[in-house]
Amino acid sequence: MTVLVPPRHHDIADDLRQQITSGRLQPGERLPSEMALAKRYAVSTVTLRHALAVLQGERLVEKIHGKGNFVRRAPRKIMYVGGWGTLDPLTAAGPALRITVRSATVPARGTLAALLKVPTGSPLAELSYLSLDGEMPQGLARIYTPRDLAPAGGLDDAPARREALARFAVVGPPPAAIRETVCARSATPDEASALKIPSSAAVLAVTRVATDATGRVIEAALLALPGDRFDAVFTTHHVINERQA
Missing domain, CATH: 1.10.10.10 (Winged helix-like DNA-binding domain superfamily/Winged helix DNA-binding domain)
Structure with missing residues (x-):
C-alpha cells in the first residue's frame, strides 16, 4: 500500500x-x-x-x-446591515474613512437590463467606488441607475450623496423596498486587485435591487465585500396587524 x-x-x-x-x-x-x-x-x-x-x-x-x-493584525470587522442596504455606522465609522468614485454612462446589457427591468441598450448611470479605511480597502461597489433618475450635479457638491456612498447606502431617494441576494465566492481578478486580497480570498457578493412605491427599479448595486472584514447581519421584525392587535 x-x-x-x-x-x-x-x-x-x-x-x-x-x-x-x-x-x-x-x-x-x-x-x-x-x-x-x-x-x-x-x-x-x-x-x-x-x-x-x-x-x-x-x-x-x-x-x-x-x-x-x-x-497580520486582525482587520476591523464591519457589519453590512441587510434590509437597509448600508453599513452599520458604529462599526464603519472612522476618521480615516474615504472613498474614490468614478462615474460613467453605460448601456444596459444582459444581467443589468434584467435587474433594472429596462430594455436592452437603455442608458444607465454607473458609479464605481472603492471605500478605504486609511490605505486599507473596505469594499467595492458598482451602482447602476436609469439615466433619467440619476442625480443632477456632481458628487462634489452633494455631501449627502457622498455620505450615502461611504455607507454603501442607496444613493437616490429612499426606496420603498430593497431586495438583496448574498453569496460567498472567490474574488474576481479585478476585485482582488482593487481590494488588495489574494485571488483565492472569499468575498461577500451582494446584489441589491431597490424599487420605489410604483415597483420601478431605481437602483441596482453589485457589492464585493472582503469576507475577512465584513459580516452581513439581517434582522426580522414580527409585524402585528390590526386584527391581531
Whole structure:
C-alpha cells in the first residue's frame, strides 16, 4: 500500500499557524528571516516560501517588501446591515474613512437590463467606488441607475450623496423596498486587485435591487465585500396587524 506524505511545506505552515492562533506569535510581530526559518525546519528556502505563501493566502501573515514577514493584525470587522442596504455606522465609522468614485454612462446589457427591468441598450448611470479605511480597502461597489433618475450635479457638491456612498447606502431617494441576494465566492481578478486580497480570498457578493412605491427599479448595486472584514447581519421584525392587535 502506498502512503501519501503531505508536502513538507504544509507541516511548516501548520506549525506556524498553530503558533499564531495560540498567541505565541503576536499580531504585528516579525517572523524570523526566511533563511533562519528554513534552517530551523531543515528545509530549503523554496520550501519555506511555499509554507509562508499558504499563510499569506490565509491572511495570517503579510510580507512587507524590504522588511520581512509579519503576523497580520486582525482587520476591523464591519457589519453590512441587510434590509437597509448600508453599513452599520458604529462599526464603519472612522476618521480615516474615504472613498474614490468614478462615474460613467453605460448601456444596459444582459444581467443589468434584467435587474433594472429596462430594455436592452437603455442608458444607465454607473458609479464605481472603492471605500478605504486609511490605505486599507473596505469594499467595492458598482451602482447602476436609469439615466433619467440619476442625480443632477456632481458628487462634489452633494455631501449627502457622498455620505450615502461611504455607507454603501442607496444613493437616490429612499426606496420603498430593497431586495438583496448574498453569496460567498472567490474574488474576481479585478476585485482582488482593487481590494488588495489574494485571488483565492472569499468575498461577500451582494446584489441589491431597490424599487420605489410604483415597483420601478431605481437602483441596482453589485457589492464585493472582503469576507475577512465584513459580516452581513439581517434582522426580522414580527409585524402585528390590526386584527391581531
